[in-house]
Amino acid sequence: MIAQTFQDAFSPQWLKTHLPDPTNELITLRHIIPWQAIIDRLVPFYNTQKGRTGQPLRTMVAVSLIARLRQFSDRRVIKEIKENRYIQYFCNVPDAILKTCMHPTTLSTFRKRLGIQGITFIEEEVFTHLRDAHAIETDMMLQDSTVLESSIIYPTDVRLLYKAFDKMAIFAKQAQIEPWWDQAQIKKLWRAHNLDGSKPLAYLCAFHLLFEAALETFAEYQQNLPDGSLKTQSQPLLDALLILDEQTQLKLEGQTHIPGRLVSLDDLDARPIQKGKRHPKTEFGTMLQLSFNRQGFMITAENFIGKPDDKKLYAPTLERFRKRMGASPSGAVTDLGYRSPKNLRLSHEDLDWVLMGERSDVEEAHQEAALKARSATEGFIAVAKNLRGFGQSLYRGLEGATIWTSLNQCAYNLKKLLQLYHSELLSEQTRMALRL
Known part of the structure; x- marks a missing residue:
């Protein structure tokens, strides 16, 4: 459930006491940004009748914008709201809830709820207002x-294979399965690779032999999982590791240019x-x-x-x-x-x-x-x-x-x-x- 309108949280006396600089950029922006138009576009992302009342959309939008205006992380922007009166005013956070106004994870949840479409609505309304005002x-x-x-991190072929074992270890823990490869052997080979940079292809070949065997077992475990969230979540990882296996084979065959090359298992x-x-x-x-x-x-x-x-x-x-x-x-x-x-x-x-x-x-x-x-x-x-x-x-x-x-x-x-x-x-x- 979410409020469809907002009220100004500050009195003229509060402004006079706490905001001595009327030309501050956040005061200017507060009067320029079309808050109600943005709220009207975002309300459909919430159920207006059911559920616990969420953070005001006016505040959530303002906190998201100030984080990008000032290059703050989610944790840092919440800290700044509590310490900076101008940011507090811009975000419309009253004194009564200042100390407990929001947890940083709320911002991540907000972005996930809105997705690309909702965040684009915010940008569109601001842009349209500036354009229409000429x-x-x-x-x-x-x-x-x-x-x-x-x-x-800067990608290398061996590093990607080493990272693949970390990803499979996370899957094994979630599926309550013991790792099906020799982790001590992987670490020993990784240390040797870092100490000896003269034989990159030799180490790549050694890692690939271990990886191929582990990948085959991982595919069997993944396919035998009961239908559910873990099977769904692990499918993109399996697809990525199959691509990694294919491109590693191409690299070992001597190819230097691999179209669509995978460079990260964290950002596919x-x-x-x-x-x-x-x-x-x-x-x-x-x-x-x-x-x-x-x-x-x-x-x-x-x-x-x-x-x-x-x-x-x-x-x-x-x-x-x-x-x-x-x-x-x-x-x-x-x-x-x-x-x-x-x-x-x-x-x-x-x-x-x-x-x-x-x-x-x-x-x-x-x-x-x-x-x-x-x-x-x-x-x-x-x-x-x-x-x-x-x-x-x-x-x-x-x-x-x-x-x-x-x-x-x-x-x-x-x-x-x-x-x-x-x-x-x-x-x-x-x-x-x-x-x-």
Whole structure:
């Protein structure tokens, strides 16, 4: 059961006593974010008649946003609410329940309940409000891709096989089965491998022989389990270990390029992604496709497994940009990775001009603006990765990466709005429209 509305938890006297700085960014954001519109979208995720009354949606959304705005973990953000009056005000947590307001695991439960769809609703409502207030302009589309790294240890073939035994040990414990391999032998071989780096293929072959025998027994145990949660939960692990077995055999046969190579048993969707930059040459995670407008607002953000061809992503991203903004940009800026005759024709039909990595793509009248926009794109990507949390996802799997991306996109745009708001680049009419 969940409340469908919210009440302001603070009196004017409380504000005067505890919030001496009326220009604080959290006070500004509290009056800009469309709380009720977000709550209306999220209420259907709960039963409004049955069950124990949950945490107010107004508070849950605010805590999720402040965690991404300030780059806090779940545990840290709850601690900050109790110590920082501005954060307390932003999250609408009254003094009466401040000490026991929420447990950190409640945030994880909240994200699981909403899933990708619910978290996307939060981002959509904030974005729509900023767009409808004319804070976000449609002038041009800046498009580029990067890597959303997964929080995994650097993968090696031997390490993956060693990790596979750990995963099977967890299964054995849950199924109340004694491990069916010699764990002492595995540890001895692992220590020898770490001390001797001169024979990697020899150790890989030794690990693989032990792993194949253990995998065959694991498959038998898994298939003989009674239908239930353990059998269902262990099936993805079995599928992953079969893939690991196949790719290890290919590696031992001398193959160096293995399509769709598994690099982690903790994050099965992570992939090795070759970068155009010299260092690091390869990153491990998901492909992150971003588009911005010239102000620096992030208009679209999508995650993909592996590294799809940028050329194929150009048209769908342009269409998403148009749909979100409700209008077509006058121009588009990309790098050479998106360049193809088809994309150039598409751009010239639908846009006034386009830069796809070459100055000659653009008439002289637009060249300076287009080249500056291309440089700005690199800056926006750098800010997103290094300052706004897009450098590495703390969630596992493509679904987790998408939830992480959606929350970060919302926080990124709110931070961008604050920069414009406090620099007085927004008109007074836009400011009034933003403040609900």
